[in-house]
Amino acid sequence: MRAPGSNLAPAAVAVIALATSSDAEGTLRSAVEASSLASRMTIGAAVNEGYFDADDGSYSQTAASQYNLVTAENSCKFGATEKVQNQFSFDACDQVLGFAEENNMAFRGHNLCWGVYNPSWVDDGGFSSAELTRILQNHINNTLTHYKGKAVAWDVVNEAIEDSAPYGLKKNTWNNITASGDATDYIDVAFAAARAADPDTLLFYNDYNVASMDGWSAGKSDAMFSMVKGMRDRGVPIDGVGLQMHVGCGYDLVDGVRANMQRYSDIGVQTHVTELDLTCEQSASYDCTWSGEVEEQQGRLYADLLQACVDVEGCTNFETWGFTDAHTWIKGDSHPLPFYDDYSEKKAVAMMMDVLASAN
Ligand code: G3I
Numbered sequence: 001m002r003a004p005g006s007n008l009a010p011a012a013v014a015v016i017a018l019a020t021s022s023d024a025e026g027t028l029r030s031a032v033e034a035s036s037l038a039s040r041m042t043i044g045a046a047v048n049e050g051y052f053d054a055d056d057g058s059y060s061q062t063a064a065s066q067y068n069l070v071t072a073e074n075s076c077k078f079g080a081t082e083k084v085q086n087q088f089s090f091d092a093c094d095q096v097l098g099f100a101e102e103n104n105m106a107f108r109g110h111n112l113c114w115g116v117y118n119p120s121w122v123d124d125g126g127f128s129s130a131e132l133t134r135i136l137q138n139h140i141n142n143t144l145t146h147y148k149g150k151a152v153a154w155d156v157v158n159e160a161i162e163d164s165a166p167y168g169l170k171k172n173t174w175n176n177i178t179a180s181g182d183a184t185d186y187i188d189v190a191f192a193a194a195r196a197a198d199p200d201t202l203l204f205y206n207d208y209n210v211a212s213m214d215g216w217s218a219g220k221s222d223a224m225f226s227m228v229k230g231m232r233d234r235g236v237p238i239d240g241v242g243l244q245m246h247v248g249c250g251y252d253l254v255d256g257v258r259a260n261m262q263r264y265s266d267i268g269v270q271t272h273v274t275e276l277d278l279t280c281e282q283s284a285s286y287d288c289t290w291s292g293e294v295e296e297q298q299g300r301l302y303a304d305l306l307q308a309c310v311d312v313e314g315c316t317n318f319e320t321w322g323f324t325d326a327h328t329w330i331k332g333d334s335h336p337l338p339f340y341d342d343y344s345e346k347k348a349v350a351m352m353m354d355v356l357a358s359a360n
Contacts, residue, residue: 035356042316042318044071044320045319047070049092049096063099063323064103069107069108070108071096072092078112082119084121107147108272108319109154111156111157113156133179133189136177140193145197154194156191156203161207163209184230187205191238203239205227205238207243211257214256225264228264229267241264242271244276245273245277248281249298258312273318275319277320278336279334281334288333300351302348302351324340
């Protein structure tokens with residue numbers, strides 16, 4: 001199944017179409033599922049299975065009614081699923097998949113290969129290139145075999161690119177995989193292993209400070225685009241890129257994000273907004289004082305970024321990293337998510353619903 005005029009991977013549309021309507025009315029989820037976008041894009045949030053019973057059920061109830069895709073914040077990562085070499089424990093990650101299945105939501109996998117937060121046996125093992133190759137292939141093969149047919153997409157490699165010029169690859173254990181002597185070898189190994197284990201899930205590269213191709217993130221954004229284009233050109237099976245956006249709501253990003261999404265779409269690579277949270281921080285002053293005005297500004301940026309995703313056919317998921325300020329990885333009082341601590345809606349929710357309604 002291929003969307004009309006689309007040059008995107010057919011699996012995208014087919015798997016996303018599995019998500020069915022929720023019962024709740026007047027939610028982000030019901031708005032996207034009632035819209036003409038329903039077969040193209042999901043609206044998602046990262047969740048943490050440790051909070052499923054939190055806050056008298058408000059956490060689970062809000063996640064299931066407002067979103068039709070979830071990602072596990074931590075429990076599907078290498079360090080969670082293979083703490084001991086070749087002993088796999090998918091229980092926590094399975095809880096998130098189970099939550100998705102119970103609530104007719106799509107499940108997005110995060111992540112298979114990252115330079116940090118590896119179990120110490122990986123980083124301290126002193127393994128050779130050949131051994132690391134087998135370790136990476138074995139991890140990916142076991143994980144994707146366990147989740148075969150269950151995940152719409154996986155972040156195969158996470159955050160590999162340096163933050164400053166010349167934007168090479170970060171040094172980590174995985175660069176010791178040097179089959180051809182190139183620092184990118186481990187990335188190719190990871191994607192090939194993922195495709196071999198599950199031919200249908202979509203394979204993503206995910207990173208931060210890359211969402212906008214303009215302004216302060218232009219350098220890293222261009223480097224990532226070149227890397228991904230190079231992967232496509234040499235036949236590495238990559239279907240999409242994850243654009244994280246852990247930024248302050250005073251940053252003006254939107255046109256550069258839309259243009260970036262479009263250049264990926266033009267080469268047949270999907271974009272997912274994967275990790276969006278917008279603190280109250282203002283770009284010039286770094287001030288982060290919450291007020292009605294800042295709530296409005298934050299809502300506008302959430303809505304404008306959603307509009308950019310709606311505008312570009314290749315953008316197929318719009319996802320925040322968490323959804324309530326009660327449970328966010330960001331320390332301090334920076335109010336980054338669309339729902340308050342008590343799960344009431346910030347202005348961002350109605351403003352995003354307006355975008356979805358006008359997409360009809
Ligand atoms: O589970 C242990 C607990 O047993 C222990 O008592 C506690 C003490 O600090 O730590 C707990 O583990 C923490 C874990 O989150 C679960 O809460 C780790 O220390 C902490 O480092 C870990 O942080 C996560 C981080 O990724 C590293 O994996 C954040 O929750 C998570 O939001 C963050 O997510 C990342 C994405 O994966 C990639 N992009 C950036 C994003 C934000 O940093």
